Amino acid sequence: MRKNSIKNTRVNAEVHKELAEIIRNGIKDPRIKPMTSVTAVEVAPDLKTCKAYISVLGDAEAKKDTLTGLRSAESYIRRQLAKTVNLRNTPEIRFILDESIEYGVTMSKLIDEVSKKDTASEVHEDGEDSQ
Structure with a gap:
């Protein structure tokens, strides 16, 4: 699968939608601020890795805490993503702060x-x- 193929674009959109839903409603970690949004998702063509760009409304401490919370909940998020998105491989997620x-x-x-x-x-x- 090429990086800009139609299939990759669809996979990116589906993972983006489900990831935003999981972060908004599925995680109860108090470190993750309520004004956290997923701005973009880039799934690698081999479906092994995924870069999730996260935007957090707040100060530097809130951003740091949110990223720490997301990284600690990564296995839970990945498991939920595997349940909702039907992919051969569930990608390993890397959270990147998008400013x-x-x-x-x-x-x-x-x-x-x-x-x-x-x-x-x-x-x-x-x-x-x-x-």
Whole structure:
């Protein structure tokens, strides 16, 4: 199976959906924050490994605790995934912190600040020209 084949895309989508459901409803670990989401999943073409990109809303400590909790619950998550997704091999899951959403929000705030300063300076310059 090639990396970008239709089968691989379908497997990624199914694993993504089930993994999000397991993390949201199946794990009772208090270290895993409620605002944890699975942003992307990449299952290897041989179905042996899987990279799960996780986004956590909170501070650095919350992110660290959530990743620790997910890594400790990995065998449970893998077992639940094997029950719900019919694959020849259930992939070994590696959880990776995805900070792209947080980065996007930060950049959006910076752009808004610059545009506000720019419009404020235009209004100030227009006020000086009319005098």
